[in-house]
Amino acid sequence: MKRTKVVDALKALPQRGSGEGADICVKGWVRSKRGSKGIFFIALNDGSTIKNIQIVGDDAKFPEETVKRITTGACLCVEGKLVESPAAGQASEIQATAIEILGDCDNTYPLQKKGASWEYLRTVAHLRPRTNTFGAILRIRHNMAMAIHTYFHEHGYFYFHTPLITASDCEGAGNMFQVTTKNLYDLKKDEQGKILYNDDFFGEQTSLTVSGQLEGELGATALGAIYTFGPTFRAENSNTPRHLAEFWMIEPEVAFLDQEELMDLEEDFIKYCVRWALDNCKDDLEFLNKMIDKSLIERLEGVLKETFVRLPYTEGINILQEAVRNGKKFEFPCNWGDDLASEHERYLVEEHFKKPVIMTDYPRSFKSFYMKQNQETPDGGSVGYKGAVAPGPTMQGTDVLFPSIGEIIGGSVREESYDKLLAEVERREMDMTHLWWYLDTRKYGSCPHAGFGLGFERLILFVTGMQNIRDVIPFPRTPGNAQF
Ligand code: 4AD
Ligand code: MG
Numbered sequence: 001m002k003r004t005k006v007v008d009a010l011k012a013l014p015q016r017g018s019g020e021g022a023d024i025c026v027k028g029w030v031r032s033k034r035g036s037k038g039i040f041f042i043a044l045n046d047g048s049t050i051k052n053i054q055i056v057g058d059d060a061k062f063p064e065e066t067v068k069r070i071t072t073g074a075c076l077c078v079e080g081k082l083v084e085s086p087a088a089g090q091a092s093e094i095q096a097t098a099i100e101i102l103g104d105c106d107n108t109y110p111l112q113k114k115g116a117s118w119e120y121l122r123t124v125a126h127l128r129p130r131t132n133t134f135g136a137i138l139r140i141r142h143n144m145a146m147a148i149h150t151y152f153h154e155h156g157y158f159y160f161h162t163p164l165i166t167a168s169d170c171e172g173a174g175n176m177f178q179v180t181t182k183n184l185y186d187l188k189k190d191e192q193g194k195i196l197y198n199d200d201f202f203g204e205q206t207s208l209t210v211s212g213q214l215e216g217e218l219g220a221t222a223l224g225a226i227y228t229f230g231p232t233f234r235a236e237n238s239n240t241p242r243h244l245a246e247f248w249m250i251e252p253e254v255a256f257l258d259q260e261e262l263m264d265l266e267e268d269f270i271k272y273c274v275r276w277a278l279d280n281c282k283d284d285l286e287f288l289n290k291m292i293d294k295s296l297i298e299r300l301e302g303v304l305k306e307t308f309v310r311l312p313y314t315e316g317i318n319i320l321q322e323a324v325r326n327g328k329k330f331e332f333p334c335n336w337g338d339d340l341a342s343e344h345e346r347y348l349v350e351e352h353f354k355k356p357v358i359m360t361d362y363p364r365s366f367k368s369f370y371m372k373q374n375q376e377t378p379d380g381g382s383v384g385y386k387g388a389v390a391p392g393p394t395m396q397g398t399d400v401l402f403p404s405i406g407e408i409i410g411g412s413v414r415e416e417s418y419d420k421l422l423a424e425v426e427r428r429e430m431d432m433t434h435l436w437w438y439l440d441t442r443k444y445g446s447c448p449h450a451g452f453g454l455g456f457e458r459l460i461l462f463v464t465g466m467q468n469i470r471d472v473i474p475f476p477r478t479p480g481n482a483q484f
Pocket of ligand 2: 399407409410
């Protein structure tokens, strides 16, 4: 008999009044089994939905040996009749006529007990997708990927594939994983002791990309609007609940987009994704809302209603310093020119404005070389968004800060002037040998353009209400951990 997925079986009620239900075959894993008065009840799940289907069987009709082998975690093929269920909370159940054990599962199964800690589940990441919570998270993760592709496709963006192996460092932060085929114990060096890469696979030093942006800009300045969606790699030794060494990033890049339009895009895009989750992941969100975070759905709906605050960095610093004067304690300083720590971002979003904030016009000192420079004033300051004045040089970076997450998007308008970009590169003493092609875009028909990067896992954190980024990707990569 052809297999029916549980999600479909639960929708397909047998014909009422006929007394006999339709014949059906389901396959899946046993979540639980209990028995009473010669009848056994199995909760079977096949991953197609958070919901289990109930299998009811008569002990007397099955070999004792078979019934014994129906243990938590075992994989079954069940044939039977789909009937209306007398039990509360489920429309239908299956009265089993035949049960085949496809895979036994003994009592060493690591997911035996309910309520295992997140830390423990990470040690059994090969099996945790079979739990209710991880099933829900992974189905939502899939749905968010569909939302992202649909959004960009519907808005006329082209999916542009940027390389994962690269000879350049987009963010200039130097936290890249090297790619080599050389014997690391026998590297050739020049007289100064510098490693020679000329006989390495690519003939030069290469790494895994930290961002597809620079190549994305090449796409945008040809196709008009592109987006990337792929893995990125960062060797930052950040053991936090918000950082992974391998994470997925979505990077749209658009020609002729200015600062205001960039912020419109960031806001519209995130809201679209959140709405998609509410519309398409109802069962999983209701489960997470009940089990993980009682205010999850309310928070998701709340974001849709809010207009995001658009806040120049300088004003943000003023608000933080005012808070400090009023007794608020932060671990890190927040003077003009300091990079904001997540405690600062969260104060602005969660306590001060109580809604998402798009922060703009960051100091040049801690932002990347490619960002559009704001007009400087004779006294060394600058003029930015809506004429806001800053005491030092600023750039048109536009990051989105979210409740309970902090930075979810990092974006900017890009500097399109060849002279200004070159001056900035020289000011930073950057080696541009590997970025000559990037400068070319400013030489040949340069155009205003802008884009951003959304950390996919940070979006999933927000949408699921989970607390640790290691628990929203199937197999997390973090310092000291590359298992599975
Ligand atoms: O702010 P970032 O570093 O920006 C860029 O890489 C730009 N080149 C993007 C662009 O403009 N096209 O990273 C973008 C986003 C962050 O806002 C954050 O959501 C996520 O990527 N992110 C991380 N997520 C998980 N683990 C990490 N280690 C992350 N680092 C950044
Ligand atoms: Mg950033």
